[in-house]
Amino acid sequence: MSSPRSVASLSHGTGKRTLQQQRSEAVQEEKKKQPWAVGKNAALFAFFVVVLPTVMILAGVSHTPAAAATRLGWTMLGTFTARGAVQKRAEENNRCDTSVGRWVREPSVPAYTAATCPTLPDSKNCRKYGKDPGHLYWRWRPDGGCDLPRPSPARFLAAVRGKRLAFIGDSLARNQMESLLCLLSQAEAPTKVSADDDGVREWRFPAHGFTLMAITTRFLARAEEVLGGDGRPTASFDVHLDAPDPVWASRHLRELDYAVFSTGNWFFRVNYFSEGGRRVACSGCSGDADAGELADFGVAHAVRRVVRAALEATARCGSCKRGLVAFVRTYTPSHFEHGSWFDGGYCNRTRPLEEDEAPSWDQSIGWDVRRAQIEEVTSARKTTTTTRFEVLDVTKAMMLRADGHPGRHYDKRSAGGGANDCLHWCIPGPIDMWNDVLLHKIAETASPPATNLR
Numbered sequence: 456m457s458s459p460r461s462v463a464s465l466s467h468g469t470g471k472r473t474l475q476q477q478r479s480e481a482v483q484e485e486k487k488k489q490p491w492a493v494g495k496n497a498a499l500f501a502f503f504v505v506v507l508p509t510v511m512i513l514a515g516v517s518h519t520p521a522a523a524a525t526r527l528g529w530t531m532l533g534t535f536t537a538r539g540a541v542q543k544r545a546e547e548n549n550r551c552d553t554s555v556g557r558w559v560r561e562p563s564v565p566a567y568t569a570a571t572c573p574t575l576p577d578s579k580n581c582r583k584y585g586k587d588p589g590h591l592y593w594r595w596r597p598d599g600g601c602d603l604p605r606p607s608p609a610r611f612l613a614a615v616r617g618k619r620l621a622f623i624g625d626s627l628a629r630n631q632m633e634s635l636l637c638l639l640s641q642a643e644a645p646t647k648v649s650a651d652d653d654g655v656r657e658w659r660f661p662a663h664g665f666t667l668m669a670i671t672t673r674f675l676a677r678a679e680e681v682l683g684g685d686g687r688p689t690a691s692f693d694v695h696l697d698a699p700d701p702v703w704a705s706r707h708l709r710e711l712d713y714a715v716f717s718t719g720n721w722f723f724r725v726n727y728f729s730e731g732g733r734r735v736a737c738s739g740c741s742g743d744a745d746a747g748e749l750a751d752f753g754v755a756h757a758v759r760r761v762v763r764a765a766l767e768a769t770a771r772c773g774s775c776k777r778g779l780v781a782f783v784r785t786y787t788p789s790h791f792e793h794g795s796w797f798d799g800g801y802c803n804r805t806r807p808l809e810e811d812e813a814p815s816w817d818q819s820i821g822w823d824v825r826r827a828q829i830e831e832v833t834s835a836r837k838t839t840t841t842t843r844f845e846v847l848d849v850t851k852a853m854m855l856r857a858d859g860h861p862g863r864h865y866d867k868r869s870a871g872g873g874a875n876d877c878l879h880w881c882i883p884g885p886i887d888m889w890n891d892v893l894l895h896k897i898a899e900t901a902s903p904p905a906t907n908l909r
Contacts, residue, residue, distance in 0.1 A: 556851075571641060578861065579630065585864050588881070592883075593885070616664055619713070629669040633882060645659060676764055677695045677698040680693075690725070696764050713782070736752045758824050770838045782845045787850060845899075853885065859886070864881075
């Protein structure tokens with residue numbers, strides 16, 4: 456993926472929302488739900504302890520002592536709740552919320568290095584071009600007393616034995632695949648099946664029967680470059696909201712057991728959106744001569760519509776495997792300071808940000824995009840019983856990792872000056888956390904989906 460020309464600017468948001476505000480809003484929302492939960496629990500208690508034994512006695516078991524009827528009521532209560540709502544709530548309460556937490560120093564060495572991972576690309580091997588990796592080794596510790604275990608390649612491969620998993624998205628999706636490939640190669644040497652075959656990279660772990668893929672698609676939907684008056688491609692795209700990219704939707708989705716969707720960074724430019732073969736809206740187009748009377752979606756709503764279309768196509772997939780788990784990885788921002796890719800922007804931080812430092816580049820648009828993605832996953836869950844929809848919520852964690860990008864340390868030329876890469880992530884580095892969360896979520900898929908998404 457070529458670097459999005461205007462991805463660096465996060466000034467499209469309309470008002471700042473601090474991390475503290477987000478957490479406060481979540482707490483308030485949870486408080487609103489509590490009276491309902493208390494009432495429901497009281498109703499269940501009254502039914503099984505009082506009403507049920509009484510009904511049984513009146514229905515012809517009056518010869519049974521009341522104490523026996525009560526014991527029977529409690530027995531039935533245990534049977535029902537073991538399989539029903541009470542257990543479901545307990546499982547949800549026991550889930551580890553990995554979306555909120557803090558970065559702590561990692562005293563141990565990383566799970567892999569360039570020396571132990573032959574597939575690590577030079578452009579993400581920040582140490583090769585002069586970046587000291589020591590400050591990258593921090594670990595994400597979720598709030599609430601739970602913990603993400605250190606990455607275990609053997610445990611991951613055991614969980615996905617005989618499965619196919621694909622990262623579907625732009626170059627950040629490929630970045631995550633590269634991180635997971637390095638991790639898993641510590642347990643088994645992978646075999647390359649294909650590379651950049653129509654934007655598809657595929658690796659096989661034969662001893663575990665596991666296939667790992669990266670499917671490149673900038674917008675998840677079919678998109679064509681907009682041509683300028685001279686007939687040459689511009690920086691803009693025509694994105695078809697009613698036509699998922701066939702590379703993933705038609706050719707590979709039906710093969711998958713796990714699909715990880717992600718998108719966002721290519722929306723920070725002027726783009727146009729079509730349905731039924733005609734343009735219906737645009738984003739970033741205010742004042743653009745080609746926009747005409749089109750309404751400007753804005754970045755967050757444009758992402759919402761594309762994610763919605765992708766999840767609807769997945770839910771409608773009649774030839775897909777029953778039990779397909781589709782994840783949406785939430786938006787992660789770039790961390791350019793004082794410019795962007797080609798006009799002097801840089802990212803030379805040497806530690807994670809504190810929470811009160813994160814809004815310094817006006818990250819409110821990042822929260823808006825994240826919210827849209829999570830809401831679309833929640834809606835998609837109501838449309839199908841054969842596909843499970845989940846969220847990999849990494850937005851807050853990555854907002855704080857301004858230190859984790861290659862910066863000028865991604866090739867020989869940039870190491871001496873020039874453009875900086877403050878969008879992609881060093882590996883090993885903070886992006887490994889995405890796969891820690893992914894393994895955690897895959898392990899959870901044996902349980903009912905959480906309903907308290909934020």
